[in-house]
Amino acid sequence: GESVGLHLPTLSVQEGDNSIINCAYSNSASDYFIWYKQESGKGPQFIIDIRSNMDKRQGQRVTVLLNKTVKHLSLQIAATQPGDSAVYFCAENSPKAAGNKLTFGGGTRVLVKP
Amino acid sequence: DTAVSQTPKYLVTQMGNDKSIKCEQNLGHDTMYWYKQDSKKFLKIMFSYNNKELIINETVPNRFSPKSPDKAHLNLHINSLELGDSAVYFCASRALTSTDTQYFGPGTRLTVL
Numbered sequence: 082g083e084s085v086g087l088h089l090p091t092l093s094v095q096e097g098d099n100s101i102i103n104c105a106y107s108n109s110a111s112d113y114f115i116w117y118k119q120e121s122g123k124g125p126q127f128i129i130d131i132r133s134n135m136d137k138r139q140g141q142r143v144t145v146l147l148n149k150t151v152k153h154l155s156l157q158i159a160a161t162q163p164g165d166s167a168v169y170f171c172a173e174n175s176p177k178a179a180g181n182k183l184t185f186g187g188g189t190r191v192l193v194k195p
Numbered sequence: 196d197t198a199v200s201q202t203p204k205y206l207v208t209q210m211g212n213d214k215s216i217k218c219e220q221n222l223g224h225d226t227m228y229w230y231k232q233d234s235k236k237f238l239k240i241m242f243s244y245n246n247k248e249l250i251i252n253e254t255v256p257n258r259f260s261p262k263s264p265d266k267a268h269l270n271l272h273i274n275s276l277e278l279g280d281s282a283v284y285f286c287a288s289r290a291l292t293s294t295d296t297q298y299f300g301p302g303t304r305l306t307v308l
Contacts, residue, residue: 115297125238
C-alpha cells in the first residue's frame with residue numbers, strides 16, 4: 082500500500098490567514114521530503130524540500146516542518162493568498178529506492194476564501 | 196523557456212487504439228519519469244529512465260512501453276487502450292545532483308471512449 086498520506090481532504094482558509102497542511106509518512110528510512118503545489122490543469126510545481134537531518138526549513142511565505150519521531154511533515158503557508166488555492170502534495174524519497182522514486186501522498190486541496 | 200514539455204496536452208481516443216505521448220526536457224537532466232494521476236488526484240510512478248536506461252518499472256500493464264531515444268526525451272506508447280487508462284499522465288525529470296527534486300511537465304489528459 083501507499084506510505085504517504087491518504088485521501089484528498091480539503092482545507093478552507095480565509096485570505097490573509099495562515100494555512101497548515103499535514104502529511105504522515107510511514108517509511109522511517111526516507112531521507113528527503115518535498116512539497117508540491119498543483120494548480121488546476123497544470124503539473125505539480127516544486128515548493129520546498131527538506132532533508133531528514135533538518136526539522137525545519139523556511140522559504141518565501143512557506144515553512145516545512147519535519148517530525149521524524151512521529152513521521153509527520155507539515156507545510157505552513159503564511160498570509161494565504163487566492164493564488165495559493167491548489168492541491169498540495171507531500172512526497173518522500175527513500176535512499177534505497179532505485180532511481181530516486183518519490184512516493185506521493187494523496188494530496189490536500191486548499192481553498193482560499195476572499 | 197527551460198522546462199519539461201509534453202505533447203499532446205489532450206488526447207481523446209477510442210478503446211483498442213494505440214497512442215503515444217511525448218516528453219522533452221531541456222534542463223540537461225539525466226533522469227526522466229512517467230507518472231499517472233487518477234481522477235482522485237493520486238500520483239503514481241510508472242517508469243523511470245536514466246541516460247536512456249530503464250531503472251524503474253512499476254507494476255504497469257505491458258501495453259505501456261516507454262522509449263527514450265536520448266536523455267532529453269522519454270515517450271510513452273500505449274497499445275490497445277482501455278477505459279481504465281483514462282487519466283492525466285505527467286512526465287518529470289531530475290538532475291544527478293545532490294538534490295532529488297523532480298520537475299514536472301504540464302500533463303497529458305488521456306480520455307478513452
